[in-house]
Amino acid sequence: MSEIRTAPKYTWLRRPSFFITIGALAYCLLVIFIQNGDPLALVTLGTRATEGIPAEMGGTEGYDGQFVYFIARDPFSAPFYITQADDIPAYRFQRILLPALGGVMAFGNESLIPFTLLMVNLVALWAGGMLMESLLVGFGVSRWYVLGYALTIAIFGTVRLSLPEVLAYGLVLGGIFAMTYDKWFLGAGLFALAILSKETSAVFVAGYALWMLTQRQFGRVFWFSLISITPFLFLQMALYQMFGMFGVGSGGAMATSFEIIPFGGVIQIGTSVIQAVTDALAQPDANVMSILIRGGAGLLIFVIILGIFVIIPTVWGLKRAWLDFRQKTWDIWTILLGINALVMVFVPFSTYREFLGILRFIGGLQIAVILYSAQRKNKRALRNSTIWIFTLLLLVGSDLAGGTPS
Numbered sequence: 001m002s003e004i005r006t007a008p009k010y011t012w013l014r015r016p017s018f019f020i021t022i023g024a025l026a027y028c029l030l031v032i033f034i035q036n037g038d039p040l041a042l043v044t045l046g047t048r049a050t051e052g053i054p055a056e057m058g059g060t061e062g063y064d065g066q067f068v069y070f071i072a073r074d075p076f077s078a079p080f081y082i083t084q085a086d087d088i089p090a091y092r093f094q095r096i097l098l099p100a101l102g103g104v105m106a107f108g109n110e111s112l113i114p115f116t117l118l119m120v121n122l123v124a125l126w127a128g129g130m131l132m133e134s135l136l137v138g139f140g141v142s143r144w145y146v147l148g149y150a151l152t153i154a155i156f157g158t159v160r161l162s163l164p165e166v167l168a169y170g171l172v173l174g175g176i177f178a179m180t181y182d183k184w185f186l187g188a189g190l191f192a193l194a195i196l197s198k199e200t201s202a203v204f205v206a207g208y209a210l211w212m213l214t215q216r217q218f219g220r221v222f223w224f225s226l227i228s229i230t231p232f233l234f235l236q237m238a239l240y241q242m243f244g245m246f247g248v249g250s251g252g253a254m255a256t257s258f259e260i261i262p263f264g265g266v267i268q269i270g271t272s273v274i275q276a277v278t279d280a281l282a283q284p285d286a287n288v289m290s291i292l293i294r295g296g297a298g299l300l301i302f303v304i305i306l307g308i309f310v311i312i313p314t315v316w317g318l319k320r321a322w323l324d325f326r327q328k329t330w331d332i333w334t335i336l337l338g339i340n341a342l343v344m345v346f347v348p349f350s351t352y353r354e355f356l357g358i359l360r361f362i363g364g365l366q367i368a369v370i371l372y373s374a375q376r377k378n379k380r381a382l383r384n385s386t387i388w389i390f391t392l393l394l395l396v397g398s399d400l401a402g403g404t405p406s
Contacts (some may be wrong), residue, residue, distance in 0.1 A: 016143060017129025020150045021122055024159045028118055031160060031399055039114035043069040043162045049085035061085070063356075065117075065162035067092040071099035072106070072113050079243070090239045094232075094247030097197040098164040114162065121159040121166045125150060128170030131177045132370070138180075139374040141382060148370055148385035153356065154363035157395045168197035169363045172204050176371070179208060179332075184220060188227035195232045199248060203343055203364055205229065207336045262345045265352035266311065269302055272353070309391055310344065310358055313369055316381075317341030320372065333372040340368040359391045 028042060035041035046062020049070070053059030062085065070078040071093060079089040098120060105116040129150045133143040149155060149169075158165040171194035178187035187208070194201035205228045212221035236246045261267065321338030324330040344365060351357045366388055373381035 015130065015133060016146050017126055017133055017150060020129060020147075020156065021126040024125055024156055025118075025122055027156075028160050034399065039111075040069075042114045042118060042160065045069070046085060049081045052084050055086075063161060068095070068099045068102070068117060068162050068164065069113060071096070072103035072117060073110055075099075075103070088245075090243040090245045090247040092247075093239055093242075094235060095164045095196075095198050096235065097193060098162075098167050117162045118159070121162070124167040124170035125155060125159050128155070128166065128173045131170070131173040132367070135173075135177060135180065135371060136374050139371075139377070141374045141377060141379070145370060145374065145382045145385065148382070148388050149363075149366050151392060152363075152366065152388045153359040153391040153395055154361075154366060154388075156392055157356075158360060160395065160399075163360065164197045165360050165363050168194045168201045169367060171197060172201050172364070172367065175204065176336075176367075184224055185227070188224045191228040192231045195228065196235065199232070200343075200361070200364060202229070202232070203339055204336065207339045208332070210339070211332045211335050258346045258348050260346070263311070265347050265349040266306060268349040269306075269353055305355060305394075306352065306358070309388060310352075310362060313362075313365060313385075314341045314344040317365065317369060317372075318345075331375075333368075333375045337368040337372040340365045355394060359394070362388075 031041055032039050043065040044063035045066045046060040047053045048055060048059035049062055049066055051059070055061070066085070067078075067082055067087065070081045075093075078093075082089045082092050098117065101120045102113055102117040105119065106112040129146050132146045132149055136143050136145055155166050155169060171190050175187040175190035175194060178184070178190060191201065191205050191208075195205070205225065209221050209225050212218075212224065236248060239245070239247045317337045318341045321330070321334050321341065324334040325338075344362070347358070347361060351361055366385070370382065370385050372378075373385065
């Protein structure tokens with residue numbers, strides 16, 4: 001009689017998500033220490049917003065975490081500070097869940113808000129990681145592939161920056177987990193919260209709705225969509241009443257619209273660099289060699305970073321989805337992969353031109369690639385997904401150099 005071997009039992013203290021969460025806490029405390037013990041370093045305030053100093057007079061821009069902080073501190077005065085930063089209040093207020101939780105947990109104590117925002121995001125990091133681990137183990141692959149999700153700028157980095165992505169994608173993973181076990185009502189509720197954290201989470205709702213339509217679950221798709229989207233629609237109507245505009249489509253500072261031409265945002269980066277080099281060469285005292293070297297180096301860096309971390313995974317996702325549909329082997333994981341990859345093709349130039357912005361945006365693609373590969377037991381793709389860990393080096397380098405994240 002052969003011996004029956006049981007899988008080792010992991011406690012939550014021994015799982016990678018726990019170590020990553022503790023690492024995120026330690027890293028954030030290190031950032032505070034480096035910044036002379038100031039917890040506001042986690043929200044990256046700019047003097048343009050806090051002191052009204054315009055850019056032409058040396059006002060600093062800060063980063064997006066400051067808008068979360070302003071709303072959490074006082075939602076009534078927040079529009080003033082957001083506007084001073086040349087940003088759009090309706091756009092920032094639509095991502096209401098994180099600042100709402102951070103503000104409530106602070107009990108009106110302004111000094112606690114950086115820590116309550118950190119606490120919410122740490123819990124989201126841990127919970128989202130644990131959920132992905134459970135899905136990976138359920139698919140029969142190593143739970144350690146969670147590193148390609150959790151130890152990246154889109155997740156770990158947004159904990160440090162007090163941004164809503166880690167909360168949104170943690171809730172997305174909760175929704176995926178619930179849907180995997182046919183708890184569609186719970187899944188719809190979690191997706192609704194995810195969209196209130198960051199609107200791009202709606203891509204996953206669209207994916208599941210499309211899947212239900214292909215399965216002729218017309219009643220379920222109606223209620224699922226209604227539960228998932230209605231809270232966000234009510235929020236948009238409230239924002240219109242408050243600010244005279246919807247949050248969706250308004251964009252933040254210097255935002256551009258979604259592209260029509262595939263990878264139009266990437267193409268514009270190339271053309272903008274070429275234009276900048278051309279303008280520099282037109283100056284009477286131009287150092288031709290220096291300008292060409294700096295312009296070429298800048299373009300090369302963009303091509304390498306975007307190519308490795310964004311474009312190659314996007315093209316791979318589109319290819320795998322196309323092959324699955326052509327071979328009639330598609331399923332929900334194909335749809336989630338395909339729709340997340342397709343969105344990346346039309347991402348605005350304003351997102352592509354900023355390393356931190358585009359590397360935050362790919363959180364949904366990371367989830368889709370990892371879960372699709374795990375379900376297919378594609379070990380090569382899973383190993384390749386861990387390359388996203390290196391995106392974190394850009395943020396760490398900026399922090400250690402004493403610069404601003406942007």
